Amino acid sequence: MSAILLAVIGLLGFLTGYQVYSRFISEKVFKLDPEFRTPSHEFEDGVDYVPTNKFVLWGHHFTSVAGAAPIVGPAIAVVWGWLPAFLWVVLGTIFFAGVHDAGALWASSRNKAKSIGALAEDIIGPRGRSVFMIVIFLLLLMVNAVFAIVIANLFLSTPSSVFAAWAVIPIAVTIGFLVYRRGVGLGIPSVVGIVLLYLAMWGGQYMPVVLPESVVGLGAASVWVLLLFVYAAVASILPVWVLLQPRDYINGLQLFVALAVVYAAVLIGNPQVVAPAWNGAAASEWGAPSLIPLLFVTIACGAISGFHGLVSSGTTSKQLNKETDVRFVGFLGATGEGTLALAAIIAATAGFASLADWSAFYSAGFPADGTTAFVQGGAQIVNQGLGLPVLFSQTLLAVMAVLFAATTMDTGVRLQRYIIQEWGEIYNIPALKGRLVATLVAVGSCIALAFGAGGGGGSGGLIIWPLFGTTNQLLAGLTLLIISILLLQRKRAIRYTVVPLAFILVAATWALIIQLRGFYESGQYFLMVLDVLILGATIMVALEAISALQRTRRGGGPPAPTTKEPSPAETARSS
C-alpha cells in the first residue's frame, strides 16, 4: 500500500468534509450570520478583542491547538493496524472535531466570547461549572504528567535532540528581551533565532546528551521527568513574554516546516506502508486491549479534543471578525490537527523498513512509545524522500515534538496554578493563594502522577495515555452539551452534536471499565483510583447532559445568569 494513496485519500476526505458537511452544519444548523456583530467588534480593545483576518486567525488557532498529542495518540493506535486509526482520524475530524471546534467558536461568539467554563455555569448551571472544574483539573494533571513522560522518552530515544530542545530556551528568552524590552523589531531577532535553532539541531548530532543509567537510584527517564518539571515550574511563573510567547513563535514555524517536510517527503519518496491494515488479532497477543472502545480514547487530539474548545472559546472567539468565519477557522482548525494526526499515522506505519521491524517495535507492549515511532519512522521517510540525513531528520522531528510538549507543560502548570490559587481564594486557604506554593502543589501532584503511573517514569509511563484521552473527550463532551442546549433553545436540530456526545460518553465509560479491570488484574491500584475518579466525572457529565437537555426541551431556560468573572484558567491556549 502506497503512503501517497493514504495521504491523498485522507486529505481528499478532509476536503470533502469541509466542502459538504461543514457547509451544511454552518448554514442549516448554526445558521451563521455574516451580519452578526461579533464580540471582537462589540468589545474591541486592541488587547483581547481584536477583529482578525480569517487566514491569520486560522493560523493562530491551528498553532494553538496543535501539539504533541495528535502525534502520540495516532502513533500508539496504529497497533491495531493503520485502517482503524486512519478511519477514526478522518471521520472523527469531520464529524466530531470539526463540529465541536466550530460549535464552541459559535457558542462563545454568541455569548460575549465567554469561555466554556463560564458558559457551563450560564447555560448548564452552577453544577455544570463544578463538573467543568473537576474535569479540567484532572485533564491538566494528566496532560502535564503525560507530556513530561513523552519528552523524557524522546530524550532517551533521540539524544541528539536534547541540545536543541534546551538551547531554544536562551534563544527564546533573548528574542523576547530584544523584542519586548529593547523595542527591537521582530525581523532580525527572529531570523537569527531560527538560524540558531537549526544550528543547534545540526550541532546536536555531534553532541548527543545521554544521562547515566542511574542517578542517585533514579533511572534516566525519571531524572528527565524531574528536570522537566523543574523547568515547567520556573517557566510557568515567568511572565508570558519572557519565554512562552517567543517560544510559541518558534513552535508555529517549526510546525509548518515539519508538516511540509513530511508531506513533501511522502509525495516524493512514496514510501510503502509496511504495517497491516488490520492487526487486531496480533495486537491482543501483544497485550493491547480491545480496539473497540480503546481506539476512540487513544486518539483524542486528532479526532476530537476538549482542549480545542478551550482555545476556541477563550481566545479565538474574541478575535472572530465575522460569524461566517467560524466555518473556516473552526472546521479547518480541526482539519489542520487531523492532517498532523494523519502524518503521524503515515510515519508510524510507512517509516519502518519491514513488517518485521514494525512488529518488533509495537509488540513490546501497549501503549507503545508512539512519539519515538513517529520520529524514527518520519525520519526514515524524510531521508528517502528528501535525502536529508536520517539523524538530522530525527533531530528535527524530535525537537518539534519536544517543543510542543514543553509549551503545553508550561501552559498546563500555569493553568493548574491559577485553579489552585482560585481554590485558595474560595476556601480561604492562605497558603494556596501564593504563586510559589500553588506552583509547587501543581508540579508536585503532576510528578506524583508521572511516577505513580509509570513505575518511576520509565517507558511504561504512557500507560495513562488512554486515561488522558478519555478526560480530554469528557471536556469535549461538556462543550458539545453546551452547544446542544444552545441549539435546542433556538429550536434547531441537535442530532449533529448529541450523537457525537453520546458516542463519546459511551466509549469513555466502556473504556474506563475495561481499563479498570486491567489495572485491578495487574495490581496498579494508583491507576485504579485515577480511573474511578474519571469514571465518576464521566457519570456526572452524562447525568448533567440528560437533565440539562430535558430541562431545555421542556422549555425551562438556563438558570439565572450570574455576572461572575471568568477564571483565568479558562483562557487556555494550547493542547
Next chain:
Amino acid sequence: MLQVVLEKLRALGSLVREFYIAPHRGVVAREKRDEDDLFMLLVFSEMMGIPNPASYYTLEMQPILYERFHDWHTRMGMEKSPLEGFRCC
C-alpha cells in the same frame, strides 16, 4: 498577469507577516494594559478603601485618567463604577 501574481504574493506576504506579529502585539498590549491598570489602582486606591499616603496628590491625576476609568472597571468585571463618589455610568 504578472501584475496579478505579484499582487497576490504581496497579499500573502502581509498575511504571513500579520500571522507572526499579531500575537506579539497582543502580548505587549496586555502587559501595557496590566501596567496601566495597576497605575489606575494606585491612583484610585484611596476610594477603594486602600490607604494611600498621597491621595491629595493622586487627585490631580484623576482627571487625566478619567477617560480610562469606565473601560477599566468594566474590564475588572464591575459593570457599574465601584466608587461611591465616582460614578461614570
Next chain:
Amino acid sequence: MKASAAADHGLRLGRQRILFVGGKGGVGKTTTAGALALTLADRGERCILVSTDPAHSLGDLFDRRIGDRELAIAPNLWGLEIDPEGQVEQHLDQVKTTMRDLVKPDLYPEIERQMSLTRLSPGAVEAAMLERMAQLMISGGERYDRVIFDTAPTGHTLRLLSLPEIMAAWTDGLLRHRNRSDSWNRALKKLGPRPGVGDDISFLDAPTEPGDEQSARIREVLLDRRRKFYQARRLLLEPGTSAFILVLIPEKLPILESRKAVASLDEVKVPILALVVNRVLPSEPLGDFLEQRRQQEAAYLREIESLFPDRDRVYIPLLPRDVVGMENLRGIGRWLLPPAVTPG
C-alpha cells in the same frame, strides 16, 4: 548663673535661609520665632515669619490680624499664617476645573461629591501644608533672606519633615510604572499598526494614539511633583541651608519630648542648630517659694545638660510680664542673638 553665661554668644547662626522653630505646645515657640525674626529684620535681613500651627498665634504676638498672605509687619519683616484648609479648597478647585473640561456636564454633581470625599481624607490637610511649605522653601529664598517657620507641636512637625521623603518614594514608584508602561508602548509601536480586516476601515478614523498624550500628561504631573519633593528634601537636609531650633522649658514633660524630637530629627538627618531653654528663673533673690522652685529647676537644667551635651544651648530667663509687642520681643532677641555677635 549659666543662663546669662550662655547668652553671651547666643545662637550660632550662619547663613541658613530656612529656619524651623519647634517644640511642645506652650513652651514659647511663637515668641522665640518672633523674637528671632524681628531681631534679624532689625539687622537688615529680609525675613518672613511663617506660622504653620493650625491654631495661629502670630497675630496675637504682633497684636494685629495676619492672614494667609504675606503681610508686612515691620521694616524687613513679613508675616504669614498658612491656612491649610483653604489650601485644600484651592487645590480641589483647580482639579475640579480640569475635570470639568473632560466630563459631561451631568456628571458635575458626581465630581463635587468625589471632591468632598477627598476634602475629608485625613492626609489632605497635612499634604496641603507640606505643599505650601515646600513652595515657600523653594521660592521664598528668592524674595527673602530668611524664611522662619513657627511650626506646630513637635510630632506634627516631624511628620511634616519626613513627608518629602515618603512622597518622593511614592512619586518614584508611580513613575516607574509609567516608565514600564511607556516602554511597552514603544515595543508596541515597533511592531507596527494593526491592519484593517476585510472591508473594515474603521481603523482609518481611529484617533491617533490617545494614550500617548495622556501618558505624557501623567508623566508631566508626576515629574513636577517629584521635582518639588526632591528640592524640598534637599533644602531640608543641607546644613548650610536649613536649621532646626528646638524650644523647651526646664520641666519634666518638655524635656522628655525634646529628647524624642532630637532623636527623630537626627534620624531624618535634619540639622539641629540649637536648643533654646526658655523661662529660666532669673538669678536675683526670689523669696522662699520660688527658691524651692529654683532648686527643682536646677535639677532639670542639669538633666538637660547631660541629655544634650553636644548641642548648643541658649537660655532665656523668665520675664516678669507677658511678651507682647515689638520692644519685648527685641528684649528676647538680645538673648538669642546678643548685639556683640553678628551672624555669619
